[in-house]
Amino acid sequence: MSGQAAGERVRGEKYGGQSREARAADRCERLVRAGLELFAARAFDDVTVAEVCARAKVSKRYFYEHFTDREELLLAVHRQQNDWLLAGMAAAAPQKPADLEALLRPMMTTLVHMLAGHPDSARVIYINAPRMELRRRGLLRKDAELFGRLIRRTLPEPPDALRHNRELLGLVAGVTEVLIDWLERDMADDADVLADHLTGFALALLTGSE
Template sequence: MQGTSAAQAKVWRGSTSEQRSDERRQRLLVAGLEIFGTTGYHSSTVSGLCSAATVSTRTFYELFNQRADLLEAIYAQVTDQIRVDIEQLPTPTVADIEQWAGDAVRAVVGPLLADLRACQIIEIEVVGLSEQIEERRRQTTLAIAQGLDAVQLALTDPAAPQPSRADRELVGVFVVGGISESLVAHLRTPPADRRSAEELLDMMTAILLRVLKP
C-alpha cells in the first residue's frame, strides 16, 4: 500500500513528474528556437526564455545548467534529424545521381530554409560559443560528410584508381562546409534580395553534382 501511495503522489492532473518535466523541457526548446533564432542568443536571458515557455527559473535550472545548454539541445535536435534523413537515403548509382543529389540537398538544407530560425541557430548562433559546442559542430559536420563516402565509391569507375578514405572525407567536409557558408550568406542577405528556397536548393544541387558526378 505504501508503494502505491508513493506512486500516486507523483501523479498530478493525470501526468507523472517525468511527463511534466518533459513537457516543460519541450516548451523551453520551443521558446529557445524562437528567441535564439530571431533576436539571437546573446540578446536572450533566462527570465525571458522562462516567460516565453511559461516555466519558472527554478524549472529552467533543474533542466539546464545555463542558456548555452539549451542552445546546444536545440542544435542537437535539429542536426540529429538531418543526420537521420541523410542516412535513410539510398546509395545512388551513376544513372540516378541527379535524383539523389536533389534529395540529399533537400534533406540537409530543406528543413533549415523552411524554418530560418533553425538555420540562424545552426549556422550562426552556436558558432564559437564554447569548445564543447564547437566539438559537437565538428563531429556533426564530419558525420554528415561521411554520408557522402559510400556515394563517392559508388560513382567511381571500378577500373579507375579508388579515392582514398582521406580524400573522400575531404570532399565530404568541403561540400558540407560550402553548404554551411552558403546558408550564412543567405541569412545575411536582405530578405528582399534573397533567392527563393527552391532557387537556392536547385543551385546547391547543381554544385553538388559538379563535385560528385563522374
C-alpha cells in the first residue's frame, strides 16, 4: 500500500481524534440517551425517529445503522436501565449479612432511592413502555433469580424449590406493582417509608411471618 493510500485510510478511520468505532459507539450512546428522555416524557407512539435523532444530534442514516426501528431503540433503553437498576441493588447487598432483614433493607432502600433520583429511568422501566409488557414479564424471572442468589447468603437451601421459586416470583411481581403505584402518584410517599414497607413485605413472604 502506498503512503498516500495509507494516509487516506487513516483519515477515513479517524476523525476529530476518534476512530470509526468510537464515533459509532458515541452516536449509539447519544441515541439511547435521547430515547430515554423522550420515552420517559411521552407515550411510545408519540415519539418519532426524527425527534430522537434531533435530540441526539445524529442523522437518520446513523440511527438505522444501530436500530431497525423505534421499538428496537426502546428495547435497548429498557434493557440498559433495568440492568443499571439490578446492578445497583446487587452492589448494595452485604456480602455477609447478619440476617435476612440486614440483606433486604439496603437492597430495597437502594432500589427506591435509585428510582427517586432518576425519574426518567423509573418511568421507562415501569410506566411508559407498554410495548415492553412481555419483556417485563420475562424480566420478573430474571429479577427473581437475582433475589434467589442473594438471599442464599442468609437462608438455607429450600426444601421445596418449586414453591420457593414461586414465592420469589410473587415477591418481585408484588414489589413491581407497588413501585408502579408509587410512580403513578408522582412518588408522593416518602422514599424511606416505602423502602421500609417493601422490606417488611419481602420478609413476610420469605419467612412466613406476619
